[in-house]
Amino acid sequence: MTFLTSNRPTAEWQASDAAHHIHPFTDHSALAKRGVRVITRGDGVYLWDSDGNRIMDGMAGLWCVQVGYGRKELAEASYRAMQELPYYNTFFQSTTPAAVTLSEKLAEITPAPFKHTFFANSGSEANDTIAKMVRYYWNLQGKPEKKTIISRDYAYHGVTMAAASLSGLQPMHPQFDLPLPGFEHADAPYWFAEGGDMDPEEFGLKAARSLEDKIQALGADKVAAFIGEPVQGAGGVIVPPDSYWPEIQRICRKYDILLIADEVICGFGRTGNWWGSETFGIEPDFMTLAKGLSSGYLPISAVMVGKRVGDAMTAADEEFVHGFTYSGHPVAAAVALENIRILQEEGIIDRGRDEIGPYMQSRLRTLADHPLVGEVRGVGLVAAIELVEDKAARKPYDPSRGAGVICRDHSIANGLIMRAVRDAMVLSPPLVITKEQVDEMVGIVHKALDLTAKDLASGN
Numbered sequence: 134m135t136f137l138t139s140n141r142p143t144a145e146w147q148a149s150d151a152a153h154h155i156h157p158f159t160d161h162s163a164l165a166k167r168g169v170r171v172i173t174r175g176d177g178v179y180l181w182d183s184d185g186n187r188i189m190d191g192m193a194g195l196w197c198v199q200v201g202y203g204r205k206e207l208a209e210a211s212y213r214a215m216q217e218l219p220y221y222n223t224f225f226q227s228t229t230p231a232a233v234t235l236s237e238k239l240a241e242i243t244p245a246p247f248k249h250t251f252f253a254n255s256g257s258e259a260n261d262t263i264a265k266m267v268r269y270y271w272n273l274q275g276k277p278e279k280k281t282i283i284s285r286d287y288a289y290h291g292v293t294m295a296a297a298s299l300s301g302l303q304p305m306h307p308q309f310d311l312p313l314p315g316f317e318h319a320d321a322p323y324w325f326a327e328g329g330d331m332d333p334e335e336f337g338l339k340a341a342r343s344l345e346d347k348i349q350a351l352g353a354d355k356v357a358a359f360i361g362e363p364v365q366g367a368g369g370v371i372v373p374p375d376s377y378w379p380e381i382q383r384i385c386r387k388y389d390i391l392l393i394a395d396e397v398i399c400g401f402g403r404t405g406n407w408w409g410s411e412t413f414g415i416e417p418d419f420m421t422l423a424k425g426l427s428s429g430y431l432p433i434s435a436v437m438v439g440k441r442v443g444d445a446m447t448a449a450d451e452e453f454v455h456g457f458t459y460s461g462h463p464v465a466a467a468v469a470l471e472n473i474r475i476l477q478e479e480g481i482i483d484r485g486r487d488e489i490g491p492y493m494q495s496r497l498r499t500l501a502d503h504p505l506v507g508e509v510r511g512v513g514l515v516a517a518i519e520l521v522e523d524k525a526a527r528k529p530y531d532p533s534r535g536a537g538v539i540c541r542d543h544s545i546a547n548g549l550i551m552r553a554v555r556d557a558m559v560l561s562p563p564l565v566i567t568k569e570q571v572d573e574m575v576g577i578v579h580k581a582l583d584l585t586a587k588d589l590a591s592g593n
C-alpha cells in the first residue's frame with residue numbers, strides 16, 4: 134500500500150515538524166535535538182515508522198485503539214457516512230440518524246440508570262461538560278452554594294481549564310495558574326508509593342476517608358461532586374485496593390454528593406468488563422466516555438448522564454446553554470457504532486476478561502522477581518511495572534536518575550512502545566492482542582529491564 138504523505142525522508146519530516154508543529158506534553162527544545170519519531174502506518178498491534186521499523190504498540194496509541202489498527206470496517210463506515218451526510222449538527226431541534234442510534238446504543242450497553250448521552254469530541258470536553266452539568270444540577274435543585282468538585286492527587290481528567298483543574302498531576306497547574314477556584318483534591322489510593330507500613334486494604338480506607346475529611350473541612354453544603362477514574366491511568370495505573378470504592382460510594386451517598394466515574398481509559402473493556410465501574414462495583418451519576426468509544430479512529434466522546442441529573446435537565450423548562458459544533462458528529466458517531474459492533478460481535482471484551490487479560494497479567498507478574506521491579510500491578514489489559522532502587526523498602530530511584538525514561542527508551546529501541554509515568558512502566562495494548570504477542574511484549578520488557586539495570590548500575 135502506498136501513502137501519499139509518507140514518501141519524504143525521515144530527516145525532512147523531522148525538520149519540518151520542528152519548524153512548524155507545537156506538540157502536546159512535549160519539551161520542544163529536547164525534541165528538536167533528538168528528532169521526532171514519525172509513525173506512518175499501523176496494522177493490528179503494530180506500527181511502522183518512517184524508516185520502516187516495526188514497533189509493537191504496547192499503549193494502543195494513548196490507551197484508545199481497542200480493536201487495533203487497520204480495521205477496514207471502520208474506514209468503510211466513515212466513507213459511507215461521509216457520502217450520505219458529512220456533517221450536520223444537533224443544535225436547535227435537529228438530530229441525525231447516527232447521533233440518535235449511538236445514543237440509543239450507549240443507553241443499551243452502559244449500566245441501567247444511564248438513559249441519556251451528551252456528545253463532545255474529547256475526554257477533556259466531556260469532563261468540562263460534566264463540571265457545568267454539576268453546577269447546573271445543583272442550581273436547579275435550589276442549592277447554588279453546592280459548587281466544589283473534589284478530585285484526587287495523580288488524577289488525569291484532561292487539559293481544558295476545568296479538566297486540568299480536576300487533574301491532580303501537579304506539573305499540569307503552575308504554567309496556567311490552575312486549579313481554578315472550586316476544585317479540590319483528596320488523596321489517591323496509591324498504596325505502593327504512599328501506603329508505608331499499612332496493609333493495602335487499610336490504606337484503601339484511609340485514602341477514601343481523605344475525601345470525607347475534605348468534605349467536612351469544606352462543608353457538605355458546599356461540595357457538589359467527586360470525580361475519579363476507576364483505575365487512575367495517566368497517574369501511573371494506580372489500581373485501588375478493594376476497600377476503596379465501596380467507601381467512596383458510601384461517603385458520596387452520606388453527604389449527597391454526585392459521583393462521576395471518568396471511564397475515558399477504563400471504559401470499553403480496558404479493565405476486563407465494559408466499564409471500570411462494573412469491575413469496581415461503582416454506581417456513578419455520570420460516566421465520561423471517549424478513547425475506546427471509536428477506538429481512537431475519529432474524535433468523539435460522550436457524557437453518560439444518570440437518572441437524577443438526566444431527569445432534572447430534561448424536565449427543566451429552559452434551554453441547556455452548552456454544546457459543541459461537532460457534538461454528535463454523524464461520521465464520528467457512525468464509526469463509534471461500527472466500533473461497538475466489532476467489540477460486541479467479535480466478543481473482544483469477553484475475551485479480554487476471560488482469556489487475554491488474565492494471560493497478560495500473569496505473564497507480566499513473572500517480571501516481579503526482577504531486581505529492578507518493586508511491583509507489577511494491573512487489571513484486565515492495563516498494567517504498570519514499578520521500578521525501584523530497593524525492592525524490600527519500596528524505595529524509588531532519585532528522579533534525577535531517570536530510570537523510567539531509560540527503560541522506556543530501551544523498550545522502544547527493541548520494538549515495543551511502553552510509557553514511563555515517573556518510574557512506573559505502563560502497558561495498555563490493543564484488546565485484540567494475541568497470546569503470542571503478549572509473550573513477545575513481555576520478552577521485550579524483560580530485555581529493557583535488564584538493559585536499564587545495567588545502565589543504572591554503571592551510573593548512566
Ligand SMILES: Cc1ncc(COP(=O)(O)O)c(C=O)c1O
Nearest residue numbers: 255256257289290291395397398
Ligand atoms: C481518564 C482520562 N480522562 C480524560 C482524558 C482526556 O481526554 P482527551 O485527551 O481526549 O481530552 C484522558 C486522556 O488521557 C484520560 O485518561
